[in-house]
Amino acid sequence: GAGVSQSPSNKVTEKGKDVELRCDPISGHTALYWYRQSLGQGLEFLIYFQGNSAPDKSGLPSDRFSAERTGGSVSTLTIQRTQQEDSAVYLCASSFDPYEQYFGPGTRLTVT
Amino acid sequence: DQQVKQNSPSLSVQEGRISILNCDYTNSMFDYFLWYKKYPAEGPTFLISISSIKDKNEDGRFTVFLNKSAKHLSLHIVPSQPGDSAVYFCAAVVAGSYQLTFGKGTKLSVIP
Numbered sequence: 001g002a003g004v005s006q007s008p009s010n011k012v013t014e015k016g017k018d019v020e021l022r023c024d025p026i027s028g029h030t031a032l033y034w035y036r037q038s039l040g041q042g043l044e045f046l047i048y049f050q051g052n053s054a055p056d057k058s059g060l061p062s063d064r065f066s067a068e069r070t071g072g073s074v075s076t077l078t079i080q081r082t083q084q085e086d087s088a089v090y091l092c093a094s095s096f097d098p099y100e101q102y103f104g105p106g107t108r109l110t111v112t
Numbered sequence: 113d114q115q116v117k118q119n120s121p122s123l124s125v126q127e128g129r130i131s132i133l134n135c136d137y138t139n140s141m142f143d144y145f146l147w148y149k150k151y152p153a154e155g156p157t158f159l160i161s162i163s164s165i166k167d168k169n170e171d172g173r174f175t176v177f178l179n180k181s182a183k184h185l186s187l188h189i190v191p192s193q194p195g196d197s198a199v200y201f202c203a204a205v206v207a208g209s210y211q212l213t214f215g216k217g218t219k220l221s222v223i224p
Contacts, residue, residue, distance in 0.1 A: 004155070031210060042116075042201060042216040043156070056211060091155055098210040099144055103155030 002026065004104035006092050012110045013082055021077045021107045025094030032075050033101060034067060036088040043091065049075060082111045115139045116204050118215035125222050131189040133218050135202030138183065142204035146212070147176060147187050150199045159200075160187070192222045 005024045013019050025032050034046040045059040049069040060066070064083075069075040079086055089108050093101035117136045125131045135145075143164040148156035162169040162176045162185065169176050175188045189196055202215040 033210070033212075035214075040216070042118075043203075043212075043214040045211050045213070048210045050210070059211070093155070098205055098212070099146065099161060100158050101212065103148075103157065105153065105155050 004092055004094055004102055006090075006104040006107050008107060009105065010108045010110075012112060015084060015111055016081055018078065018080045019082055019109065021079075021090050021092075021109070023075045023077070023092030023094075023104060025073060025075070025092070026102055027073075029094035029096055029102070030072065031095045031098065031101075032069055033093040033095075034075070034077050035091045035093065037091060037106075038088040046077070079109075082109075084111050087111045113138075114215075115142075116202055116213050116215040118200075118202055118218050120218050121216070122219040122221070125192045125220065127194055127222055127224050128191045131187075131192045131196065131220055131222065133187040133189075133200050133202075133220065135185045135187075135215055136183060137185075137204050139204070139206070139213075140183070141206045142213075143207045144205045145176070145178060145185050146203045146205075147174075148201045148203060148214075150201060150217070156201055189220075192220075194222050194224050196220060197222045 007022045032049040035043040064080045067077045089106040091106045093103045095101040146161040147159040149159045150156040160174045178185045199217040199219045201217045203212040
């Protein structure tokens with residue numbers, strides 16, 4: 001079956017521009033998560049959705065970051081006015097329960 | 113403040129020998145622990161997990177040990193194979209939470 005997919009796989013953008021990252025979770029998975037991995041760091045939790053609602057937004061680094069999920073499926077992570085410190089791999093995961101999360105391949109974001 | 117720590121950034125092991133990857137945590141509320149494996153340019157994949165009510169869980173060549181009093185867990189791979197070469201992340205979660213807290217990872221190299 002199809003796994004979690006993310007697009008684009010790579011994104012290079014200029015500082016100050018907005019970017020949108022997309023995640024297609026595994027069909028039927030109710031929970032969806034966004035993480036980011038900066039160079040040499042572990043996975044940093046950003047936000048999770050249960051259905052279309054986001055009960056936990058505590059990991060979003062600043063108000064430039066937002067995310068939405070529609071139809072209990074696709075999710076987009078938007079970063080406004082990108083900064084160089086936003087450069088990282090952004091990973092999406094989905095699951096039935098919190099314990100076994102299935103990850104997508106990630107989007108590598110480079111802000112120049 | 114890192115709640116999950118993997119103090120060895122890298123580990124090299126001869127093929128056929130045992131690989132032991134270590135993980136320490138500080139949050140006594142964590143009650144479920146997971147190991148994920150990550151190849152370059154791919155998302156992490158779930159490997160094995162353990163509940164805090166157990167001290168050992170085994171799945172084929174992979175065994176996870178949990179020492180709650182020491183707040184320490186380890187992943188044993190026996191025998192190690194070249195295909196096991198990857199970055200291994202330890203993760204922990206509090207009951208009722210959807211937020212996995214990850215360590216920074218240990219890069220395992222299995223030498224043929």
